[in-house]
Amino acid sequence: MKPPCVALVSGVIDMRFLMPAFETIAPGIDVRITDVLGERDKIELAVCWAPPQGLLASMPNLRLIQSIGAGVDHILKDSTLPPKPVCRIVDPDMTAGMTAYVCWAVINRQRRFPAYCAHSAAGVWQEEAIESPSGHCVGIAGLGRLGTAVARALVAIGYRVQGWSRQPKTDPLPGVTHFHGKAGLEDFLARTDTLVCLLPLTEETTGFLGRETFRQLPPGAHVINVGRGAHLVERDLLDALASGHLSGATLDTTAVEPLPQTHPFWRHQQILVTPHIASRTSPATIARQTLDNYRHVCAGRIPSGQIDPRHGY
Known part of the structure; x- marks a missing residue:
């Protein structure tokens, strides 16, 4: 399967720290960051931490929204969130x-x-x-x-x-x-x-x-x-x-x-x-689990960590 076009999006942190992990696990993958998204209709996978309001809705061919943490509240508060699977990290x-x-x-x-x-x-x-x-x-x-x-x-x-x-x-x-x-x-x-x-x-x-x-x-x-x-x-x-x-x-x-x-x-x-250090997930784990979840979605299977938006978790 050809690697998806991935957008690393956040309104509060620099998501570049994830790029090497995605590029190592899927050589040749197209990875983009919040400020340089290019043609948004190419993006199939969004990896997020507090994405800017309305940004995900501007990606018409998005197939999966992945949080980089165990929480998804920072994603669900977007009132324009498209009806796509939202997953949290299970680590x-x-x-x-x-x-x-x-x-x-x-x-x-x-x-x-x-x-x-x-x-x-x-x-x-x-x-x-x-x-x-x-x-x-x-x-x-x-x-x-x-x-x-x-x-x-x-x-x-x-x-x-x-x-x-x-x-x-x-x-x-x-x-x-x-x-x-x-x-x-x-x-x-x-x-x-x-x-x-x-x-x-x-x-x-x-x-x-x-x-x-x-x-x-x-x-x-x-x-x-x-x-x-x-x-x-x-x-x-x-x-x-x-x-x-x-x-x-x-x-x-x-x-x-x-x-x-x-x-x-x-x-x-x-x-x-303490500075939000109780738990951390490595970039390699985030990249690997995100790409596995994408493959599950493409195959019509339920991805790991998929949440119920009605409950918020």
């Missing part, structure tokens, strides 16, 4: 990276390592209060592929784990207490010492990490956001920390990235910001 390495990050973030706060780092820098031998993992409940909002892997890992470490999803799970996870829907959210939050947000970003989940959610968490709860920046209401987080209701937050994603140097999160002693 075991991404799952492992996310699992390691969340486990670290939970342990870092629960075992009081920020205090130990300060003690070490000051040359102070001081023991902090020790709490067994079994005495600490981690609540995972979002039990998709990533949330499921994180839940299993935390159970293995010895934490009490519960999960919340929009719909009931047909295959409940051993060792995990399950909640679902609006009816189950209050009980889920009331028992959660560390809240991990791994929800897809939809109209319903935008602002999920806000005043109402924080109010229902136990005093002293810790919040970890590895979902999307729009899940978090920043002012509500600052207010909950100032009141003492929340003890801290670990944020790997923010509404504006990179986070401006003047943003109050940088200087807040109870907030740790």
Whole structure:
């Protein structure tokens, strides 16, 4: 099969980093970038991260739209999106990276390592209060592929784990207490010492990490956001920390990235910001999976990671 004409499109990042991987896997492939698309009727495959509004609709012979990450909200928010298959990346390495990050973030706060780092820098031998993992409940909002892997890992470490999803799970996870829907959210939050947000970003989940959610968490709860920046209401987080209701937050994603140097999160002693590094997929994996998905679509098969636009994931 002749390689497709591929457009690497984004309104926020330089997508040139993917070009060598596509050219290595499919020598002679026609790869174009956002600013130099040429004749758009030649483009059959769009590889995207936050594509400019209306750009995909200008490609009349497009057959597949591929996200370079696990999320597709940055694509679906385009009101002119053509009715073509939209796929997310499915990457075991991404799952492992996310699992390691969340486990670290939970342990870092629960075992009081920020205090130990300060003690070490000051040359102070001081023991902090020790709490067994079994005495600490981690609540995972979002039990998709990533949330499921994180839940299993935390159970293995010895934490009490519960999960919340929009719909009931047909295959409940051993060792995990399950909640679902609006009816189950209050009980889920009331028992959660560390809240991990791994929800897809939809109209319903935008602002999920806000005043109402924080109010229902136990005093002293810790919040970890590895979902999307729009899940978090920043002012509500600052207010909950100032009141003492929340003890801290670990944020790997923010509404504006990179986070401006003047943003109050940088200087807040109870907030740790990391630069969207919880998980990464290699360019080779993105290129290989994208071209495999294209071949599936051409053969009339369902491609890997195809999402349901009605649900947003």
